[in-house]
Amino acid sequence: MTTPRPPPDPFSPPDAIRLRLLQAARAGGGPARSDRTLRLVGLVAFAALAMLTALAAAGGPAHAEGRPAVVGSWVLAGSLALALAATWFTLPPRRSMLAPPRGQLLAVAFAVPVLVGAWLMFWHSAYEDPFVRVGWKCMELTAATAPWPFLALVYASRRLEPRHPGHVGAALGSTAGAWAALMVNSWCPLSDPAHVLVGHVAPVVILSALGAVFGAWRFRLKRVR
Amino acid sequence: MHAAMEQVTAPMDASFTGLDVDVAADRAPADAAMDRFADGDAAAFDLVYQTLSPRLYRFILRRASAAEAQDVLQQTFLRMLEARDTFVRGARVLPWAYTIALRIFVDRVRRDAREVLGLEETFSFDVPSEDLPPDELYVVREREALARERLKTLPPKLRESFELVKIEGLSNAQAGEILGITADNVKVRVHRARELLKLES
Numbered sequence: 419m420t421t422p423r424p425p426p427d428p429f430s431p432p433d434a435i436r437l438r439l440l441q442a443a444r445a446g447g448g449p450a451r452s453d454r455t456l457r458l459v460g461l462v463a464f465a466a467l468a469m470l471t472a473l474a475a476a477g478g479p480a481h482a483e484g485r486p487a488v489v490g491s492w493v494l495a496g497s498l499a500l501a502l503a504a505t506w507f508t509l510p511p512r513r514s515m516l517a518p519p520r521g522q523l524l525a526v527a528f529a530v531p532v533l534v535g536a537w538l539m540f541w542h543s544a545y546e547d548p549f550v551r552v553g554w555k556c557m558e559l560t561a562a563t564a565p566w567p568f569l570a571l572v573y574a575s576r577r578l579e580p581r582h583p584g585h586v587g588a589a590l591g592s593t594a595g596a597w598a599a600l601m602v603n604s605w606c607p608l609s610d611p612a613h614v615l616v617g618h619v620a621p622v623v624i625l626s627a628l629g630a631v632f633g634a635w636r637f638r639l640k641r642v643r
Numbered sequence: 644m645h646a647a648m649e650q651v652t653a654p655m656d657a658s659f660t661g662l663d664v665d666v667a668a669d670r671a672p673a674d675a676a677m678d679r680f681a682d683g684d685a686a687a688f689d690l691v692y693q694t695l696s697p698r699l700y701r702f703i704l705r706r707a708s709a710a711e712a713q714d715v716l717q718q719t720f721l722r723m724l725e726a727r728d729t730f731v732r733g734a735r736v737l738p739w740a741y742t743i744a745l746r747i748f749v750d751r752v753r754r755d756a757r758e759v760l761g762l763e764e765t766f767s768f769d770v771p772s773e774d775l776p777p778d779e780l781y782v783v784r785e786r787e788a789l790a791r792e793r794l795k796t797l798p799p800k801l802r803e804s805f806e807l808v809k810i811e812g813l814s815n816a817q818a819g820e821i822l823g824i825t826a827d828n829v830k831v832r833v834h835r836a837r838e839l840l841k842l843e844s
Contacts (some may be wrong), residue, residue: 576731
């Protein structure tokens, strides 16, 4: 006498899926994991070198001589703190495959340009600007320095974000802008509000917008065939 | 009225949570297996699949038809296969898998521009044992149906949080990780969902 076979559980996935996936796993799937730390360190070093090269090509910190040294030190210290904080809040937690909460990413994306501008304008009354400029050069220098930290940040952010890829991109763009601002602030001695808005704040806003577009394209889930 | 709602919510907290196994207990093997798979051990993927697929499948089934759920499940694991080189050593695989599944499903719904809730012909919190006496089985099924109807009335954001915490048995932190919000935010949403469910009873 044979016992009747139990009916398939309607709440378990069919075995055919498992077999198909195991076959795909055996066939390779994506490449196996390698040590990313060394590559990341290399990329960060390259980004730092590229930013410093762009800064040197523009004339280096000597261009900011008209600004009092103490003010310059404070400006740079604040810019560095902002860049570090933005990086900390944007990158995924150490042992997680997922990016930080959406609110945190949005806060970084919006706060960085605001803080970059506010911090420079805060020093406006402390000294007389040595000259007047619209801010195009500062914008150019931002454009020349921001792509490198952006590349390193994209690599560090682990490439896949299923929930809100655009927000991740925007936060990464702003964070790259914060690192670029550190370079630009060491070069530019001006704190006039109009100049700061055009030359320092606008580029970071643009970077954030470009980052959002990049993130939505690069980090989103794509259908696998 | 309150007693009726108790009947609906009480099972969600205990026997109807859809948790056949302890969450904490099944987490570590899947994480370790995913780590091994990421390092190149193809055979370890089977354990990842065996551990996660029943929960993910049931989770998707609450929102989609069986055919759609199977496609979403397959796509989820294919994404995990593709992204194995990016898997962070020591990371938890469960929130990641849920997030991918949820996103694939949401993208799919948006693409198809269909009403999700209308497709839930196979929805269930759990599989009631067929060994139960017929009258008890009937009560269980009735209670499930009632709970299901109540859940449908929740706003999507509250419903997602409520399902992940109260039905899937995830912690607030895990649910927050999946949904991209803070654990406190999840707690608030679950609380509001409960309040709404009580109000509707």
